[in-house]
Amino acid sequence: MYLTTKIYRYFKALVLIASVLALCVAVLGAYVRLTDAGLGCPDWPGCYGTLTVPQSEAAIASAQAGYPHSTVEVGKAWREMAHRYLAGILGLIVLAIFIFGWRAKAEIKCSPWTPTFLLVLITFQAMLGMWTVTMLLKPAIVSAHLLGGMSTLAILTWLAHRHWGHYSASIVKSGRLKFAIRFALLILFMQIFLGGWTSTNYAALACTDFPTCHGMWVPEMDFKDAFHMVRELGQSANGGGLTLASITAIQWAHRVGALITFIYLGLLVLNIMKYWQLKRLGITLFVVLCAQILLGISNLILHLPLVLAVAHNFTAGLLVIILVTLNSKISSSSR
Structure with missing residues (x-):
């Protein structure tokens, strides 16, 4: 019983943390879009073939040679990657919420299928993030990405209020x-x-x-x-x-x-x-x-x-x- 109660406390804490993080991801995504940094990295999930941003002259030259149709702009690339890193952390927390939700399903104040749907949603959201880059900011994909982010925020807020509010x-x-x-x-x-x-x-x-x-x-x-x-x-x-x-x-x-x-x-x-x-x-x-x-x-x-x-x-x-x-x-x- 102690183990289950401990898992429930983890679940309760994570839904609150994830709600705040989801708002941060949405705002950072807007900042990336408004500064025209959505294509700061022409590939996905990395940036010019790596998990960070090329900064040295040699790394920039190599990136430029590998992606000749894109111009390496370090500032825009870092903004895009910061958004991806933060979204990745949120995705991992949602995965933990899904696991803890099912393990403590007798105690959580919602159906365990709610965090299951949330995991599916954020997985699809990651795919939309990829398509945003690979489809060169197609309006329908970018708008769907925004709605997906706000839907993620809505579900996490619902879960947080069910466990912290009245x-x-x-x-x-x-x-x-x-x-x-x-x-x-x-x-x-x-x-x-x-x-x-x-x-x-x-x-x-x-x-x-x-x-x-x-x-x-x-x-x-x-x-x-x-x-x-x-x-x-x-x-x-x-x-x-x-x-x-x-x-x-x-x-x-x-x-x-x-x-x-x-x-x-x-x-x-x-x-x-x-x-x-x-x-x-x-x-x-x-x-x-x-x-x-x-x-x-x-x-x-x-x-x-x-x-x-x-x-x-x-x-x-x-x-x-x-x-x-x-x-x-x-x-x-x-x-």
Whole structure:
């Protein structure tokens, strides 16, 4: 019995550590993408054929000879490899969570199939990371990689709250409000996809005025090419270059999505503030939501400064954590 209890304590500690690490990996991934370091290493999982970054003149010359179509940029390569190292550590921790979850399945406060699904997800996430490099930043792959990272963060947050937080199905008895809280996660993830699609298609500065776009509320837009999923970076469905109308459509859709998300979550906050058990969480949600909107507007007006762009991704991760915590808090303890 002592051995099982000890394993349970390991499991409980690891899900909390992994949750924090998953947020760090997501933010670092955004930093890598925003600094154009996603192809800092042209191969995977190493960098120019090694597990570190070539730095000496001889090593750089050798790497350049082995990969003549890539230019060795040490700074970008290190940023990419730092992200891979951190993601690798997270993967190992998730593997440990999976093993401990099954060994302590009688004690953990969730089904052992949840950490099993998490392991499958993070394995697929690693494959998406590989395809991101080998498919040269194809927008659909990069956006899926972002959603996979946020989904990993969501599941780890759920596991952490089940083992460290307080929850009860009796806090909210209204079925309609419970559904609204569940649906909020779908709204948020749809907006995260739109944000990722905007970033991966380099459409963040398609129009820089606000609240209008190119001086109009509804500018000229081409949604057909803008949201064609199976295409190369910067190309339309027929292989030509993306037009201004296409990238404008992407950014405009992200703006509309932000407005819908703000209204929906704002109304949700007003409803959950009626419950004293959820009041603090509701205030936190509203503060982070306002910060996210202000960061989005500031990124547009100030032409995407790196620190604000990374912060925009960080607050998106915080919104995932808050909404998952809210969903866990109103759920029963059934496995």
